[in-house]
Structure formats: C-alpha cells, structure tokens
Amino acid sequence: MAAIGTWAFSYPAVRQMKDLILSGEHATDVVERAMAEVEDDTETGHHIVGRGGFPNSLGVLECDAAIMEGHPGRFGAVAALRGVGTPCKVARRVMERSPHSLLVGEGALGFAVEQGFTVEPNDNMLSDRSASAYQDFLQKKKNVSGHDTLGLVALDLMGNITVGVSTSGAPFKSPGRVGDSPLAGCGLFADRTVGAAAATGDGDKIMCYCPSFHVVQLMKQGSTPSEACHIVLTDIMMKNGQDKCFEIGLIALNMKGEVGAASSVEFPYTFWNQSHDTVQQSTQSSPP
Numbered sequence: 001m002a003a004i005g006t007w008a009f010s011y012p013a014v015r016q017m018k019d020l021i022l023s024g025e026h027a028t029d030v031v032e033r034a035m036a037e038v039e040d041d042t043e044t045g046h047h048i049v050g051r052g053g054f055p056n057s058l059g060v061l062e063c064d065a066a067i068m069e070g071h072p073g074r075f076g077a078v079a080a081l082r083g084v085g086t087p088c089k090v091a092r093r094v095m096e097r098s099p100h101s102l103l104v105g106e107g108a109l110g111f112a113v114e115q116g117f118t119v120e121p122n123d124n125m126l127s128d129r130s131a132s133a134y135q136d137f138l139q140k141k142k143n144v145s146g147h148d149t150l151g152l153v154a155l156d157l158m159g160n161i162t163v164g165v166s167t168s169g170a171p172f173k174s175p176g177r178v179g180d181s182p183l184a185g186c187g188l189f190a191d192r193t194v195g196a197a198a199a200t201g202d203g204d205k206i207m208c209y210c211p212s213f214h215v216v217q218l219m220k221q222g223s224t225p226s227e228a229c230h231i232v233l234t235d236i237m238m239k240n241g242q243d244k245c246f247e248i249g250l251i252a253l254n255m256k257g258e259v260g261a262a263s264s265v266e267f268p269y270t271f272w273n274q275s276h277d278t279v280q281q282s283t284q285s286s287p288p
Contacts, residue, residue: 001273002259002273003018003152003271004152004251004253004261004270005017005152006150006251006267007150007267007268008268008281009047010269011279013034013035014152014271014279015279021157026162027155028069028160031067031153032088032089032164035150035164036088038150039086039087039088045127046127048149048168048169048171050085050166051085051124051125051127052130053167054134054172055126055171057174061125061126063078063082063087063167063169064087064165064167064179065081065164066164066165068190069095075184076096079102079108080105080176080177083109083119083121083122085120089117090108090117094111097115102182134172137171137172143171144171144172149167149181151187152164152165153196153197153198164188165187167203179204179207180203180207186199186203186213187207188212189212189213191216194255195252195255197212197229198251199212201246205246206246206248211248215232215252216252225253225258225261226261229250229261230260232262236264249264249267249269257273258273261284264287269283
C-alpha cells in the first residue's frame with residue numbers, strides 16, 4: 001500500500017489518500033476523492049488544476065482529467081470540459097458508464113449533464129487571481145509560467161492500483177487545446193502486474209514521447225520506479241539536447257509500494273508507503 005503525488009501542493013491529497021487506503025478504500029475511490037478535493041478548491045487553482053485555474057485565450061476555463069486502473073481496458077478521460085469543478089469525477093463516469101474512453105468539449109459536457117453533474121457559469125470557475133491574470137494577458141500580453149498538472153497514484157490494501165491526472169491546461173491556451181494529461185500512455189498509465197506512472201510539464205511536448213507507458217514498461221522489465229523514471233528522462237533529454245529539454249516531471253509507483261521520480265527541472269513531490277508513518281516530501285533535482 002502506497003501513494004504518490006506530483007508537486008508540493010499534492011501533500012494534503014496524499015495525506016488524505018494514506019488515510020483512505022488504511023481505512024480499506026478501493027484505489028480508484030481514493031484517487032477520485034483526493035483529486036476532487038484539489039480540483040474544486042479555488043485556492044489551488046493557480047497550480048493549474050480545476051476550479052480557479054487559468055482560462056483559455058477567450059477567458060473560458062477548460063479542464064482535462066483522466067483516471068486509469070491497473071486492470072486492462074479500465075480508462076476514462078475528458079478534455080476541454082467546461083463548467084464542472086470536478087472533471088476527474090466525470091472521467092471516472094466515462095470509464096464506468098460510457099462505451100467510449102475519451103470525451104472532448106461539447107461531448108464531454110453533454111455526457112456530464114446526462115450523468116447529473118451541475119454545469120456552472122464560467123465566472124464561477126475562475127478565482128479572483130485567475131480572472132485578474134487573464135486581464136493582464138489581454139491588456140499587457142503578460143503570460144503565466146508553469147505546467148503543474150496534478151498526478152496521483154494509489155496502491156490499496158487489496159493490491160489494486162489506480163492513477164489519475166487533472167489540469168486546467170496551459171494558461172491562455174487556444175480554445176480546444178489538449179495536452180498530454182488525458183491521453184493514456186502520455187499523461188498516465190497503469191498495469192496491475194507492474195505499477196503506474198504519471199507525467200507533468202509541457203503537455204504539447206510530453207505527448208510526443210508516451211513517457212508514462214515507457215516508465216511502466218521499464219518497470220515490467222525489472223527497473224525500479226526511480227531507475228525507470230530516470231531512464232525515460234535521459235532518453236528524452238538525449239533526443240532534445242540537454243540544454244534544450246522542455247519541462248517534464250515523472251512519478252512512478254510499483255506493486256511493491258516503491259516510488260520514484262525524475263524531472264528536467266527542480267521537482268518537489270510527495271509520497272507515502274509502509275516504510276513511513278507519515279507522508280514524505282522530496283525534491284528531485286534537475287540534471288546538472
């Protein structure tokens with residue numbers, strides 16, 4: 001049993017995951033509940049996740065989210081979803097109740113309505129901070145840096161493993177733009193015989209390398225989570241040039257409860273496993 005999350009702001013989510021896992025909850029419920037807490041909080045929106053995130057170039061918040069279980073074929077995702085504060089919950093409904101795996105834009109919105117989700121006005125989805133940043137973008141062409149996708153992985157008491165990701169996407173992006181997060185193998189991947197991985201960073205670049213799938217395949221061949229993450233990062237950096245690599249962070253968790261991470265930038269992450277009584281915070285340094 002174990003849990004891991006991207007970036008320092010995942011600490012409360014991983015702490016909640018620890019408690020839920022120890023109480024016997026299923027890994028999918030654990031990931032969904034912890035993810036939704038972050039998504040629906042405007043205070044964490046500036047981390048480019050859910051409610052309070054930065055809108056697209058037209059001022060509309062569009063969110064991407066996905067959830068994947070380790071069992072074959074268990075995947076659901078939404079992209080460019082508007083007006084729903086907990087897109088990960090809609091992604092889970094796609095996995096469980098739709099014949100499709102990924103729904104986008106109006107299709108994702110229509111499905112959410114069918115499933116009973118409340119669709120809110122766009123103004124409700126923005127925080128004062130993100131609305132102000134959008135005005136600065138319009139008036140001063142001032143952009144916002146960062147690619148802080150939230151990725152969470154849970155391994156429960158029964159040996160189930162689930163990974164979830166959520167993001168409001170690149171600030172002031174083109175309407176309809178989708179990054180790596182909701183794409184299986186890119187933003188996330190899970191295999192119940194091996195483990196799971198998630199990615200964060202520049203989604204337009206990350207999706208070209210399917211890093212989450214690559215990490216899990218390396219673990220399947222015997223690499224530890226740390227070794228797998230570093231091998232994938234090294235491969236990407238060699239292809240792009242060490243001094244030209246885009247922002248990417250990787251986390252991984254295997255079925256033994258071992259964790260690992262690697263990143264092209266300084267990358268704080270949080271985790272918990274049976275070796276620790278409390279949630280741990282660690283920082284992966286960028287390569288020299």
